[in-house]
Amino acid sequence: MDSTDRKILMELQHSRQNTKEVAAKVGLSVTPTYERIKKLEQQGIIRGYVALLDREKIGKRVVAYCQVSLLKHQKELISRFEQEIGAFPEIMECHHVSGNFDFLLKIAVGDIPEFHRFINEKLSVVEGISNIHSAFVMNSVKESSVYELG
Amino acid sequence: MDSTDRKILMELQHSRQNTKEVAAKVGLSVTPTYERIKKLEQQGIIRGYVALLDREKIGKRVVAYCQVSLLKHQKELISRFEQEIGAFPEIMECHHVSGNFDFLLKIAVGDIPEFHRFINEKLSVVEGISNIHSAFVMNSVKESSVYELG
DNA sequence: CTTGAAAAATGTCCCGT
DNA sequence: ACGGGACATTTTTCAAG
Numbered sequence: 001m002d003s004t005d006r007k008i009l010m011e012l013q014h015s016r017q018n019t020k021e022v023a024a025k026v027g028l029s030v031t032p033t034y035e036r037i038k039k040l041e042q043q044g045i046i047r048g049y050v051a052l053l054d055r056e057k058i059g060k061r062v063v064a065y066c067q068v069s070l071l072k073h074q075k076e077l078i079s080r081f082e083q084e085i086g087a088f089p090e091i092m093e094c095h096h097v098s099g100n101f102d103f104l105l106k107i108a109v110g111d112i113p114e115f116h117r118f119i120n121e122k123l124s125v126v127e128g129i130s131n132i133h134s135a136f137v138m139n140s141v142k143e144s145s146v147y148e149l150g
Numbered sequence: 151m152d153s154t155d156r157k158i159l160m161e162l163q164h165s166r167q168n169t170k171e172v173a174a175k176v177g178l179s180v181t182p183t184y185e186r187i188k189k190l191e192q193q194g195i196i197r198g199y200v201a202l203l204d205r206e207k208i209g210k211r212v213v214a215y216c217q218v219s220l221l222k223h224q225k226e227l228i229s230r231f232e233q234e235i236g237a238f239p240e241i242m243e244c245h246h247v248s249g250n251f252d253f254l255l256k257i258a259v260g261d262i263p264e265f266h267r268f269i270n271e272k273l274s275v276v277e278g279i280s281n282i283h284s285a286f287v288m289n290s291v292k293e294s295s296v297y298e299l300g
Numbered sequence: 301c302t303t304g305a306a307a308a309a310t311g312t313c314c315c316g317t
Numbered sequence: 318a319c320g321g322g323a324c325a326t327t328t329t330t331c332a333a334g
Contacts, residue, residue: 001208009201009203009208012200012201013200013201013202013203014200015198015199015200016166016198016199016200016201018326018327018328019327019328019329020327028301028302029301029302029303030303031301031302031303031330031331032301032302034328034329034330038329043207044204044207045203045204045207045208046201046202046203046204047201047202047203047204048165048166048201048202049165049166049199049200049201049202050162050163050164050165050166050199050200050202050295050296051159051162051163051166051196051197051198051199052163052196052197052198052199052200052295053159053163053195053196053197053297054194054195054196054197055297057193057194057195058151058159058195058297058299060297063245065245065247065254082291085291085292086291086292089296089298090298091292092292092294092295092296092297093290093292093293093294094290094291094292094293095213095215095287095288095289095290095291095293096287096288096289096290096291097215097285097286097287097288098285098286098288099283099284099285099286100285101285103291104215104285104287108297108298133249134249135247135248135249135250135251135254136247136248136249137245137246137247137254138245138246138247138248139245139246140243140244140245140246141232141235141236141244141245141246141253142235142236142241142242142243142244143243143244143245144242144243145200145202145242145295146200146239146242147203147205147208147210147242147258148239148240148258149208168309168310168311169310169311169312170309170310178318178319178320179319179320179321180310180311180320180321181312181313181319181320181321182318182319182320184311184312184313185318185319188312
């Protein structure tokens with residue numbers, strides 16, 4: 001992966017565009033640009049292409065980040081937690097982190113009552129949780145999926 | 151936006167696919183499917199299409215979530231902070247949150263030394279910061295941009 | 301790498317119902 | 318709102334310099 005590949009990736013991370021446009025921006029003709037993109041896809045460097053939605057417009061008015069601590073740090077408990085977490089569509093992200101707590105969850109729901117129900121009836125039912133601390137997003141100043149590439 | 155639109159959005163959130171495929175999955179022919187997608191784009195419900203990259207394969211080995219507290223909660227200080235934050239490509243996300251701290255940042259860099267330099271030479275130089283608390287991601291159990299739609 | 305070409309697949313839109 | 322069909326654009330592959 002050279003500097004041209006990185007330029008191509010930066011373009012595609014920002015927005016979908018056809019090969020001709022990408023080619024013009026990186027200063028190559030269509031054929032090699034096309035081949036580079038295909039190679040990046042085959043290598044799995046490009047994982048895929050997705051549509052991003054407007055959160056407000058689809059009625060997800062509440063986003064919260066929840067810090068979850070487990071009772072014990074046993075392998076079995078952790079993997080069971082991770083498995084159960086995967087089944088909840090309200091949980092968009094779940095990261096196992098170092099520090100004062102164990103997992104950081106990103107949760108998106110329609111409104112506060114729905115959030116309340118989710119925490120009480122779904123999340124807190126999962127075994128092994130010691131405590132949950134939630135921070136509500138009031139404003140997303142920056143929200144990007146773009147990794148910086150030189 | 152009806153149930154068919156939501157099905158279309160669920161498909162496109164998961165992966166790019168041509169109109170014919172989407173049409174088959176939602177049980178319509180190509181034309182109405184095409185028109186629905188265009189309408190969702192025009193309404194801004196679909197914000198855009200982007201490529202997602204493999205974090206490991208592009209050499210971003212370190213992701214951290216940083217909790218930032220400001221010294222004072224003044225309008226000017228907050229908006230200046232938000233403005234400066236936008237200029238750092240290492241910061242992929244910045245959310246103004248309620249709770250014990252003010253901002254939650256998602257930061258991606260190549261390695262620990264780079265993280266160290268970023269915190270000391272860039273982030274902590276921003277005016278008005280009271281303290282920064284970092285949690286390193288050890289494993290992303292779930293990482294999705296998909297909002298659940300009925 | 302570049303240019304050019306050409307077939308196959310899609311995207312796009314007009315006109316029926 | 319939906320479906321069919323016609324046309325434009327892109328994708329994809331290939332050959333030659």
